[in-house]
Amino acid sequence: MRELEEQQKLFRWRVYAEGTPQVIDCETALTLPAEVRFSFTKETEFYSSAAKHICSDTACFAEYCQEHWDEDEFFGYQFLNGLNPMMIQRCTTLPKNFPVTDDMVKNFLRGRSLEQEMKKGNIFLSDYKMLDGLVGNVVNDRQQYLTAPLVLLYCNPHGMMLPIAIQLRQKPSKDNPIFLPTDSKADWRLAKIFVRNAEFGVHEVDFHLLRTHLLAEVFTMATLRNLPSPHPLYKVSNLSCTSWYDV
Incomplete structure (x- = not known):
């Protein structure tokens, strides 16, 4: 006692x-x-092992990321093989606050409808709604901004997970468009960057x-x-x- x-x-x-x-x-x-x-x-063994691992693996991976980070194939690959594979789920019904239409995505689904591909189990969703309403920190006197995206992905016949629609906030509106791979390169890239930022935040704070x-x-x-x-x-x-x- x-x-x-x-x-x-x-x-x-x-x-x-x-x-x-x-x-x-x-x-x-x-x-x-x-x-x-x-x-x-x-403790010495812990840091020594970590240093060896970083030196042997990180250089090759960093070089690959620099060459491919902007590609949709690599973006989709990271949902299963990146830092946080916990968010992606098979989508059988679109959330009401994510009004993706067939006309928006039919060109990415080989002409098939969303309903057909969902029945086949080829449509996946990552929803970061837990970030909705959160205010970012002020870092170095600059306000940071968070989004709470919804991401729709399609697993094509080659097994590639490809993003086909991104909405950055939870409530659909004229000021909250759905971004598509056919948008301008800058808009589509920025949408994907905000998704990656959201995924990092959810992974570090939650998981x-x-x-x-x-x-x-x-x-x-x-x-x-x-x-x-x-x-x-x-x-x-x-x-x-x-x-x-x-x-």
């Missing part, structure tokens, strides 16, 4: 952001007790920070504050502060 009392003094909760799980009350991992930090050997680090930290903190070190579950949990390092 005395150990738990000490643990509860060392590991305290604080609010990270309203509406999200609480986190440990510390500024950096270095202020945590030594027993829950990486050892010097482990990475919230669902990985903050969620895991709740269980880690509960274990540290409620189970003494000799407890079997404490030993089995193999605690480390990996999640705190990134946060």
